Amino acid sequence: MRVGVFICHCGNNIAGTVDVQKVAEEMRKIPGVAYSTTYVYTCSEPGQNEIIEAIKKYKLDRVVVAACSPRMHELTFRKAVEKASLNRYFLEMANIREHISWVGDDKELNTQKAIDVVRMAVAKVMNNKPLFSSSFKLTKRVLVIGGGVAGMQAALDCADGGLDVVLVEKSPSIGGMMARLDKTFPTIDCSICILGPKMVDVAQNERIKLYAYSEIEDVKGYIGNYEVTIRKKATYVDWNKCTGCGLCMEKCPSKNAYDYFNFGIAPTRAINIPFPQAIPKKAKIDPNYCRYFLKGKCGVCAKICPTKAIDYDMKDELVKEDVGAIIVATGYSLMGVENFPEYGGGKYKDVITGIQYERILNASGPTGGHIKRPSDGKEPETVVFISCCGSRDKSVGIPYCSNFCCMYIAKQAILTKDHLPKSQSYVFYMDIRAPGKGYDEFTRRAQEEYGVRYIRGRVSKIYPRGEKLIVRGADTLLGIQVEVEADLVVLANAVISNPDAAKLAEKLRISYDTFGFYVESHPKLRPVETNTSGVFLAGACQGPKDIPASVSQGSAAASKVLALFSKDVLESDPQVSYVNPNVCVGCMKCVKTCPFGAIKEEELRDGRKVAKVIETVCAGCGICTSTCPCGAIQLQHFTDNQILAEVYAFASGK
Amino acid sequence: MKVINITKEFDSKFIEQVAKESGENPYLCYQCGNCTAGCPFTEFFDYPVSQIMRLLQQGQKETILRSKAIWLCATCETCTTRCPCQIDVAQIMDTLRVIARRENYVSEKEIKLFFDTFLESLKKHGRVFELGILLAYNLKSGKIFTDVDLGPKVLLKGKIHLLPTKIKGQEKVESIFRKLAERVSGNE
Numbered sequence: 077m078r079v080g081v082f083i084c085h086c087g088n089n090i091a092g093t094v095d096v097q098k099v100a101e102e103m104r105k106i107p108g109v110a111y112s113t114t115y116v117y118t119c120s121e122p123g124q125n126e127i128i129e130a131i132k133k134y135k136l137d138r139v140v141v142a143a144c145s146p147r148m149h150e151l152t153f154r155k156a157v158e159k160a161s162l163n164r165y166f167l168e169m170a171n172i173r174e175h176i177s178w179v180g181d182d183k184e185l186n187t188q189k190a191i192d193v194v195r196m197a198v199a200k201v202m203n204n205k206p207l208f209s210s211s212f213k214l215t216k217r218v219l220v221i222g223g224g225v226a227g228m229q230a231a232l233d234c235a236d237g238g239l240d241v242v243l244v245e246k247s248p249s250i251g252g253m254m255a256r257l258d259k260t261f262p263t264i265d266c267s268i269c270i271l272g273p274k275m276v277d278v279a280q281n282e283r284i285k286l287y288a289y290s291e292i293e294d295v296k297g298y299i300g301n302y303e304v305t306i307r308k309k310a311t312y313v314d315w316n317k318c319t320g321c322g323l324c325m326e327k328c329p330s331k332n333a334y335d336y337f338n339f340g341i342a343p344t345r346a347i348n349i350p351f352p353q354a355i356p357k358k359a360k361i362d363p364n365y366c367r368y369f370l371k372g373k374c375g376v377c378a379k380i381c382p383t384k385a386i387d388y389d390m391k392d393e394l395v396k397e398d399v400g401a402i403i404v405a406t407g408y409s410l411m412g413v414e415n416f417p418e419y420g421g422g423k424y425k426d427v428i429t430g431i432q433y434e435r436i437l438n439a440s441g442p443t444g445g446h447i448k449r450p451s452d453g454k455e456p457e458t459v460v461f462i463s464c465c466g467s468r469d470k471s472v473g474i475p476y477c478s479n480f481c482c483m484y485i486a487k488q489a490i491l492t493k494d495h496l497p498k499s500q501s502y503v504f505y506m507d508i509r510a511p512g513k514g515y516d517e518f519t520r521r522a523q524e525e526y527g528v529r530y531i532r533g534r535v536s537k538i539y540p541r542g543e544k545l546i547v548r549g550a551d552t553l554l555g556i557q558v559e560v561e562a563d564l565v566v567l568a569n570a571v572i573s574n575p576d577a578a579k580l581a582e583k584l585r586i587s588y589d590t591f592g593f594y595v596e597s598h599p600k601l602r603p604v605e606t607n608t609s610g611v612f613l614a615g616a617c618q619g620p621k622d623i624p625a626s627v628s629q630g631s632a633a634a635s636k637v638l639a640l641f642s643k644d645v646l647e648s649d650p651q652v653s654y655v656n657p658n659v660c661v662g663c664m665k666c667v668k669t670c671p672f673g674a675i676k677e678e679e680l681r682d683g684r685k686v687a688k689v690i691e692t693v694c695a696g697c698g699i700c701t702s703t704c705p706c707g708a709i710q711l712q713h714f715t716d717n718q719i720l721a722e723v724y725a726f727a728s729g730k
Numbered sequence: 731m732k733v734i735n736i737t738k739e740f741d742s743k744f745i746e747q748v749a750k751e752s753g754e755n756p757y758l759c760y761q762c763g764n765c766t767a768g769c770p771f772t773e774f775f776d777y778p779v780s781q782i783m784r785l786l787q788q789g790q791k792e793t794i795l796r797s798k799a800i801w802l803c804a805t806c807e808t809c810t811t812r813c814p815c816q817i818d819v820a821q822i823m824d825t826l827r828v829i830a831r832r833e834n835y836v837s838e839k840e841i842k843l844f845f846d847t848f849l850e851s852l853k854k855h856g857r858v859f860e861l862g863i864l865l866a867y868n869l870k871s872g873k874i875f876t877d878v879d880l881g882p883k884v885l886l887k888g889k890i891h892l893l894p895t896k897i898k899g900q901e902k903v904e905s906i907f908r909k910l911a912e913r914v915s916g917n918e
Contacts, residue, residue, distance in 0.1 A: 470815055535764075536808070550767035
């Protein structure tokens with residue numbers, strides 16, 4: 077066996093705190109190491125060429141590169157050894173940068189640790205076996221979860237690229253948060269006017285199969301071959317018959333149902349169509365408020381419906397779809413007012429949230445676009461906006477900025493002046509964050525042209541006095557306390573992840589952060605990929621995002637799927653588990669512990685039952701190998717022998 | 731207004747001292763102003779509490795210790811309750827008072843006197859003897875007749891008593907004071 081060892085300086089990153097020459101010298105003493113050298117940037121082209129030349133010149137059959145994390149350059153070096161006609165799994169990387177040079181500054185200790193780590197890699201590479209990947213076919217259909225603006229953009233771009241799309245939306249209509257907005261910043265263009273055509277495109281696109289009012293029940297499979305179970309929730313209205321005429325909604329006697337679309341700013345009917353531009357424009361019964369469900373009699377909608385679409389006995393339905401990739405665009409939620417007891421915690425009707433005010437401003441909202449305060453329907457003269465309600469507030473567990481509140485506050489203040497020229501708006505802010513194109517100019521316009529009075533400071537409490545709400549805050553620039561007698565207070569409440577974000581992440585096997593936002597594969601270079609290949613992210617499910625950013629991510633995720641599907645076959649990773657049928661006793665413990673359902677029972681010709689790994693499903697996690705009582709199941713490239721060789725090399729110091 | 735040379739007139743030791751004695755990190759403050767917004771005494775302060783925090787971050791020892799604000803603070807803890815950064819602002823104000831007293835910076839002599847009289851009464855009787863405090867404070871501050879007109883009313887209503895009432899374990903309260911005094915002198 078002839079091992080070649082290549083120690084990288086990584087400029088000063090490694091050589092600064094590790095004596096690389098000494099490491100190289102020590103490696104030469106190991107029997108079987110035929111060549112050992114250092115290079116300033118091994119990942120550079122001349123660095124790779126040196127490996128290739130050395131393999132030929134010294135007839136090397138194994139290679140160890142001691143450099144950065146294998147997450148950075150393992151593929152680079154695998155390709156390099158392949159060029160020199162070695163199997164790519166005859167390469168082993170020792171991470172002496174992230175694990176050594178970057179974390180310690182004692183050169184002597186670092187060098188000793190590096191010697192140990194590289195020696196372990198040499199021991200492992202000597203035990204490595206050549207591995208070959210097999211190829212498998214893929215289903216060129218994509219699942220998009222979430223029909224907000226990000227999901228719609230992703231679905232439309234995929235469909236434009238010739239893919240069949242399955243779009244699953246949790247609520248009765250697509251459109252998401254953007255469909256609820258009145259105008260959009262910084263152009264003040266009507267939100268539904270620009271979103272509506274996209275929604276219609278989704279509905280009319282023959283390649284897009286829309287499941288509204290549906291949720292993801294289960295996801296099985298792997299990149300290229302997912303089997304997704306979708307739960308079509310019972311709407312109690314046969315959508316094949318419903319024409320969206322709205323007669324049922326008019327006649328429904330249950331008038332106090334919670335309006336999810338309007339965030340509860342006004343009640344709706346128990347049977348309702350969420351908004352005029354809804355897609356699909358179909359009615360749905362809310363059984364929590366419907367008299368038929370609560371008291372067992374009523375049936376007004378069933379009597380009035382001209383197409384006899386009402387079906388009180390409807391049940392949830394499960395459907396299965398095969399797809400090859402998944403785009404997650406599930407959006408965000410908003411923190412409830414109950415979290416702000418100093419602002420009444422929901423006690424005062426005229427303290428509302430930004431999205432509720434958006435519905436009041438909107439012509440399709442409960443007030444028909446006339447600004448009326450919820451308590452008595454009067455037009456407010458003084459409106460106070462409070463930014464960062466919950467955001468940047470560690471005491472409620474949210475240290476992050478909610479990204480777009482500064483902008484929508486400026487927009488809503490401008491719109492307030494447009495609707496009610498006699499009104500005066502105040503904005504309590506900590507910082508104005510407006511880094512987008514045309515954004516800062518927009519917040520300046522609110523102050524310069526619309527006379528919105530910005531006060532730098534927070535509000536400590538709100539309490540009622542007669543019909544007014546007294547807003548007590550600080551003007552920190554003056555260093556004084558200020559008071560505003562307000563008619564209406566709008567809270568910019570924090571953006572939070574969806575309550576069921578973690579549950580979905582577990583189904584998709586993707587990671588999420590402390591706050592429930594999904595984690596991208598790399599914060600800069602892989603912003604829409606996840607660490608689970610085949611699953612992509614778009615929009616605010618990854619973190620608070622405004623419309624342009626969400627749309628960009630929708631398109632970006634679509635382009636990733638189109639690139640993935642441009643191949644006809646995918647190569648499987650051979651670093652998976654393998655069962656030795658001669659050793660397996662057929663206890664099937666591995667079948668139970670495998671989190672991916674990748675192991676099945678197989679009957680051999682002699683009738684013996686043994687476990688068998690489905691290569692394409694196995695994710696190489698290794699749980700089965702530690703479960704197996706007789707060592708029959710081994711994770712390729714990480715076998716017991718290979719790992720023990722490393723341990724021995726470390727423990728013996730040889 | 732005076733120009734402050736913030737490279738030279740920056741007392742980092744003072745910041746460390748306040749941080750250590752209060753157990754709070756002044757650098758967590760991002761100047762949102764919620765403490766000032768809720769402070770019930772800010773109208774009497776020479777520096778609102780958010781500016782005391784800022785002066786602290788800028789290491790302005792003299793200005794802080796000479797301020798009236800740290801003495802007028804009633805430790806109602808509204809600032810602490812509202813602070814989004816979870817700083818115990820009232821604790822910092824308390825610490826600043828302790829340091830000011832130790833280093834002879836007391837700008838509100840009467841408030842210090844009241845504290846002293848109150849604690850003296852507590853030490854002596856194990857609980858507060860209101861009439862004793864009133865008399866001692868009025869005598870020492872030289873404002874002998876302040877609030878004297880209220881005397882008969884509160885006496886009649888039984889709000890204050892002519893003689894101090896003793897409590898059980900008064901010597902234990904005394905030992906608390908003794909231990910504290912030992913610890914303070916040990917620190918210095």
